[in-house]
Amino acid sequence: MEINIREYEGGKVIAVSGEIDLYSSPLLRKQLMVFVKKKESPLLVDFGGVSYIDSSGIATFVEGLKGVMSFGGRMKMFGIRPAIMEIFSFSKLDKVFEIYGTIDDAADSR
Amino acid sequence: MTDDPTITVSEKYLHDIKRKLSDYETLIDVSSIISSTLKLDDLMNLVMEKAKQELDAEACSILFYNRDTDKLEFEVALCAEDCASDILKKKIVLDMGQGIAGWVAANMKPLVINDVGSDPRFFADADKMTGFTTKSIIAVPLIGRGGLIGVAELINPRKKDYDIEVFNILCGQFAIAIENALFHREVVEQEKLKQELDIAAALQKSFLPELPVFGKGNVLVSAVNIPAEQVGGDLYDFIVPSDDKIGVFIGDVSGKGVSGALYMAKIISDFRFIALQSDSPEIAFNRLNAMLANAPRGMFLTAVYIIADVNTGELKVSVAGHPPFLRIGNDGVYVEDMAGAPPIGILPVEYPMTVIHLNKGDRLLLFTDGVYEAKNRDSKRIGFDAFVDFVSTNKDEENLIKAVTDYVENFSEGVARADDITLLEVKWLG
Numbered sequence: 211m212e213i214n215i216r217e218y219e220g221g222k223v224i225a226v227s228g229e230i231d232l233y234s235s236p237l238l239r240k241q242l243m244v245f246v247k248k249k250e251s252p253l254l255v256d257f258g259g260v261s262y263i264d265s266s267g268i269a270t271f272v273e274g275l276k277g278v279m280s281f282g283g284r285m286k287m288f289g290i291r292p293a294i295m296e297i298f299s300f301s302k303l304d305k306v307f308e309i310y311g312t313i314d315d316a317a318d319s320r
Numbered sequence: 321m322t323d324d325p326t327i328t329v330s331e332k333y334l335h336d337i338k339r340k341l342s343d344y345e346t347l348i349d350v351s352s353i354i355s356s357t358l359k360l361d362d363l364m365n366l367v368m369e370k371a372k373q374e375l376d377a378e379a380c381s382i383l384f385y386n387r388d389t390d391k392l393e394f395e396v397a398l399c400a401e402d403c404a405s406d407i408l409k410k411k412i413v414l415d416m417g418q419g420i421a422g423w424v425a426a427n428m429k430p431l432v433i434n435d436v437g438s439d440p441r442f443f444a445d446a447d448k449m450t451g452f453t454t455k456s457i458i459a460v461p462l463i464g465r466g467g468l469i470g471v472a473e474l475i476n477p478r479k480k481d482y483d484i485e486v487f488n489i490l491c492g493q494f495a496i497a498i499e500n501a502l503f504h505r506e507v508v509e510q511e512k513l514k515q516e517l518d519i520a521a522a523l524q525k526s527f528l529p530e531l532p533v534f535g536k537g538n539v540l541v542s543a544v545n546i547p548a549e550q551v552g553g554d555l556y557d558f559i560v561p562s563d564d565k566i567g568v569f570i571g572d573v574s575g576k577g578v579s580g581a582l583y584m585a586k587i588i589s590d591f592r593f594i595a596l597q598s599d600s601p602e603i604a605f606n607r608l609n610a611m612l613a614n615a616p617r618g619m620f621l622t623a624v625y626i627i628a629d630v631n632t633g634e635l636k637v638s639v640a641g642h643p644p645f646l647r648i649g650n651d652g653v654y655v656e657d658m659a660g661a662p663p664i665g666i667l668p669v670e671y672p673m674t675v676i677h678l679n680k681g682d683r684l685l686l687f688t689d690g691v692y693e694a695k696n697r698d699s700k701r702i703g704f705d706a707f708v709d710f711v712s713t714n715k716d717e718e719n720l721i722k723a724v725t726d727y728v729e730n731f732s733e734g735v736a737r738a739d740d741i742t743l744l745e746v747k748w749l750g
Contacts, residue, residue, distance in 0.1 A: 231738075232550065232576050239617075264739070265574035265622075265689075272574075272666055273618025296704070300689075301622055301641040302662040305669075 212259070213241055219317050222250045227259025230267030238267070242274035251283025254316050258289035263297060275307065284308065286316040343486045346374050350490050360501040364396045367494050368472070371487075372398060375477035379452065382462070383414065383421050384470040392421055392471065412446055419443030420459050421471040428468060430460040430488060458484070460491040464499035520551040520581035527555065527588045534558040536566045537630025538750035544721050545742045552740030553580030554688045555588050559595045564631055567595055570744050571623035572642070572688045574663075583619055587612065601625035601638035605664060605671040609640075612665035620663040624686055626746065633678040633748050638671050640664045643704070645686040646711055648720075649679065653712040656684075678748035685711060685720065686746070690739030694732040702731055721745050 211234035214225045222245060230238060245253055255271070271285075278285045288310040290298065298304045310316035353366045364382055372380045381397040392414040417426040423441050424431050434456045436442040447454055455476050462469040472491055524547060532543045543556050553573030561567050569591065573584045590611050591604070598604035604625055612621065622642040628635045637656075641663030647654045658674040678684075692707035710727055717723040721743050728741055 265572065265620075266576060269574040269618040269620060271618070272620060276618065276666075300643050300704075302639075302660050303641065306662045306666055 211237065213238060215241070218254060218313060221252050221254055221317065223254045223256055223313070225256035225259065227261075229262040230260060230270070231262070231264045232266040235266045235270040239270045239273065242270065243277065246274060246277035246280075249281050249283060251278060251281070251285075252317075253278055253283065253285045254313060255285060255287045256289055256313065257287050257291070257294065260291065260294055263294055268297075268301070268303065271307065286310060286319065288313050288316040339481065339483070343483055346370075347486065347490065351493065354493055354497040358501050358504040360498065360505055361396075363497055363501050365398070367490075367497075368396055368398050371472070371474060371490070374479070375458070375474055375482055376479045377458075377474040378476040378478075380472070380474045382470055382472050383425075385425060385468045389413075391415055392425055395470065411449060414443065419446075420457055421473060424459040424461050424471045425468060428461045428463060430458070430484060430491075432484060433457050433459075458487065460487060462491055462495040462498065464495040466499065469495050469498055516578050517549070517551055520578045521547045523578075524551060524553070524555075524581045524584055527585050529556070529558055534566070536560065537564070538633065538748055539566050539628050539630045540747045540749060541566070541568050541744060542721060542747075543742070543744045544725055545740065546725065546737070548576070548690065548737040548740045550576045550738070551578075551581055552576050552688075552690060552738075553584045554690065554740035554742040555584050556742055556744055557588060557591065557595075559592065561596060561599055561627060564629060565599070566628050566630055567601075568626045568628065568686070568744060568746055569595070569623065570642070570686045570688065570742060571621050572690075572740075572742075574620050574622075575617070576739075579617075579619075583615070587621055595625075599627070600673060601627050601636055602671040602673040605638050605640050605661075609664045609669065609671070613668065615665035618666075620665040622663045622689075626684070626686075628678075628746070631750075633682075633750050635676045635678060635684075637674050637676060640671060643687070643689055643692075645684055646708065647676070647678075648683040648685060648711070648715050650681055653708065653715055655708060678750075680748065680750060682748045683720070684744075684746040685724075686744040687724075688740060688742045690737075690741045691724070691728055691743060693739060694728045694741070695735055695738065696731050697734055702728065 211226065211228040211230055216223045216225065224241060226238060275285050286308045290309060310319060350367060350370055353370060357363050368380045368382060379398060382395045383392040384395040386393055394412055414422045416422055420431055420433065420441050433439050436454050436457055458474045458477060460472050462472055528545060534541045541558055545554055545556065553575055555571045557569040559567035559569065573580050573587060575583055591608055594604050594607045598607065623640045624637065624642045624645060626635050626637050637658060639658060639660030641660065644655050644657035647656050659672045661669045661671045692702045692704045694702050714723050724743055725741065
């Protein structure tokens with residue numbers, strides 16, 4: 211798994227790629243918690259490079275989301291591949307996370 | 321000619337012999353230190369303390385090479401001030417080629433610099449942060465069997481009369497000892513982890529029903545749970561909420577290992593308490609969701625809870641973010657992807673409930689994602705659709721659960737199981 215941070219229209223974009231699992235999720239958690247602590251919002255998550263996510267990975271995003279929501283912020287995901295989207299829709303997590311097609315859709319949403 | 325075998329040697333010769341003797345003594349001392357412990361911290365502190373003492377150095381440090389980041393990190397720093405050591409360990413990371421240690425690591429060659437001020441390679445930031453003044457430095461690469469381990473540095477050695485070759489030999493021995501200690505640490509940690517996972521597996525098992533088969537009236541339920549190497553946190557349960565009802569519960573906790581097993585234990589006790597007081601599954605899920613609202617580390621539970629009327633075949637079903645289950649009838653296999661809500665423990669939501677009816681001979685097959693996400697040697701997963709196809713083709717098997725587990729195990733033969741596999745079959749005998 212790799213994490214890259216970039217700026218987009220004044221917000222932070224966290225781009226994750228590879229497999230997010232039990233072994234890689236602690237690194238992701240560390241990064242998300244830094245943003246939660248700094249009260250970054252909206253936090254845009256680029257899922258384009260994610261090839262697999264297990265329940266530990268999803269739990270990490272749930273923790274991040276709860277953290278962002280605690281200060282009234284938002285976390286928006288975009289670019290989720292169909293295979294990953296299946297996991298999100300099977301588990302009804304598409305009702306938990308804000309999910310968009312592209313970064314512009316995510317950034318423009320109110 | 322005289323019989324007296326006196327030979328005359330120069331002062332320098334005597335001095336050199338004495339120095340060589342002292343070098344050998346040091347080599348022997350360090351060898352015995354090296355073979356005295358397999359504890360990495362003890363080993364590094366003892367060897368560096370000895371080296372510091374031998375060369376009368378003000379400070380010394382070891383930087384480890386991190387292969388993942390391709391950078392050097394301070395592992396040990398022995399200085400007069402503890403705080404300087406803390407600053408080095410916590411704040412300073414060098415790129416390959418950066419500073420004297422970075423140069424030594426990149427070139428895998430020792431370096432002796434008597435005046436760092438005149439050497440452009442010197443990285444002055446470390447001194448600025450620690451308040452220490454580096455004047456001279458001896459830096460030697462630590463190279464083990466597997467390549468670069470790191471760099472050992474002695475700062476401000478007051479003894480100038482030393483042999484860099486001896487220091488090199490020492491560092492060679494030291495590098496191998498570090499490698500052995502690292503290997504030992506890894507073995508010990510693996511053993512500890514294995515023990516913890518054994519405990520987690522036993523803990524998980526102790527919370528599951530004693531017998532994997534449970535029947536009441538016209539309903540017969542059978543289950544199988546195969547824990548993963550890392551123990552995945554799957555759970556299932558059979559409950560009798562009232563005389564004419566049977567409750568069938570399957571779930572998957574998001575964590576793995578000890579944390580997953582502990583959380584699974586909490587969930588199953590909370591669930592049993594709630595389920596005995598709830599005659600409809602959505603009520604049980606709403607209550608459980610409220611109880612697990614402050615789950616640690618974003619942990620959550622996906623689950624299906626079915627309450628079956630053992631006389632009529634009417635089933636009340638609630639789904640919390642769990643994969644769909646299969647209904648197997650005489651005419652085919654159907655994916656029951658009914659209205660559900662997100663997993664338990666994430667958000668305050670109201671769980672929906674759906675009523676379905678079973679006809680004679682109907683069966684339900686409930687499972688966790690470990691079943692269809694099993695990987696083979698080529699890292700290919702079974703996939704949900706292929707799994708449904710398998711069940712459709714083999715639906716008339718006498719023991720369907722066994723056929724499915726055999727299929728999953730054959731598919732992932734030779735691959736460590738990454739997630740638990742749990743299957744529940746609910747048969748309507750009416």
